[in-house]
Amino acid sequence: MKSKSSTIRFLYAASDTSADALYLSGVFVPDPFLAVITQKKSYAVVSQLEYSRVSKQSKFDEVMLLETIRKKTAENLQISICKVGVGELMVYFVQRYAAKKIEVPSDFPAAYYAKLLKAGYHIDIVEGAFFPKRSRKTDTEARMIKQGNAASAVGIRAAEAVLRTATIDGDRIIYEGDALTSERLRNIIDQACLNKGATASNTIAAGGRQACDPHEAGRGLLRPNELIIVDVFPRIQKTGYHGDMTRTFLKGRATPAQRALVKAVQASQRAAMEMVRAGVKGGAVHATAESVFKNQGFVSERRNGDFVGFVHSTGHGLGLEVHEAPSVSKGAPILKVGHVITIEPGLYYPEIGACRIEDVVRVTKDGYEKLSNLHYRWEIR
Secondary structure (H helix, E strand, O other): OOOOOOEEEEEEEOOOOOHHHHHHHOOOOOOOEEEEEOOOOEEEEEOHHHHHHHHHHOOOOEEEEHHHHHHHHHHHHOOOHHHOOHHHHHHHHHHHOOOOEEEEEOOOOHHHHHHHHHOOOOEEEEOOOOOHHHHEOOHHHHHHHHHHHHHHHHHHHHHHHHHHHOEEEOOEEEEOOEEOEHHHHHHHHHHHHHHOOEEOOOOEEEEHHHHHOOOOOOOOEOOOOOEEEEEEOOEEOOOOOEOOEEEEEEEOOOOHHHHHHHHHHHHHHHHHHHHOOOOOEHHHHHHHHHHHHHHOOOOOEEEOOEEEEOOOOOEEEOOOOOOEEEEEOOOOOEOOOOEEEEEOOEEEEOOOEEEEOEEEEEEOOOOEEEOOOOOOOOEEO
């Protein structure tokens, strides 16, 4: 039966790796599948391998069997069934629902875009969020992100426990008889997250000058008396939602310059958080974090080809992706109720070290709900 829908939207992705596909389906599917969205309903086209599971577990209004739809497509387009691929399936659905407009996400496969063009259709590429509602989290989603942050906290506590147990031998940190490296500490963190039902990838455990490159994961020996950034952003295996928290530690004795650095970052984060509420621009929150650093004399500039000081945004959205809308950066738009964002100012100076502190909040009408919980004690003797 034909629908009067004038717009049809296509996704072709694996929900294991595509946040949009997981948001739409609510179920993990390891291989790419076709999702069809009309103005009234959503449909999935999956093989018999996935049909039963997706039918029972997904949020789709209807799940269609790929083998059946391929046969119908061949009949409708009057071609051999062996010539029916994903592009032909899309043409079939455009005709079936008498669509006058086709929308696809910006990461839509180029080969299928070309197929639709060749068939004579105009396709609108949706820039930015394919599902704008993703940025405003429901109560259920907020709980899932809170679970992600509980896993983050477990990982960070595991790192802290290692540093508290470790001893100092000259310019090395010794843990259970061996010198402590970034790689070893990262493995301990990741295992702690796994025990909590979360998978951690690209965990940051970087010290000294390495930590001054904000996304450097860390490699080699961790040294005493140097600031160590631990940034953990695991994905909960059951839901696909992430946590994202950062703390900074130091094993040994901090210098006055290091203490001043950490104190400034703590003050910047507090000031930025106090700005968060619905109706405030993300850019204003970022400007507040920046102003704390400027007022305390921490200059952000380029030195010998490297950027030092406050070199990144104050935060970003968090959910099915570690980095998603909205942004908390220069010029960022208004925050809305339900937005879940990180607040993570940092300072980076090779001659002193680096410090970043990150927590997660959900924007409310009058302020925020904190979705992360962990202490800020950082100097470990």
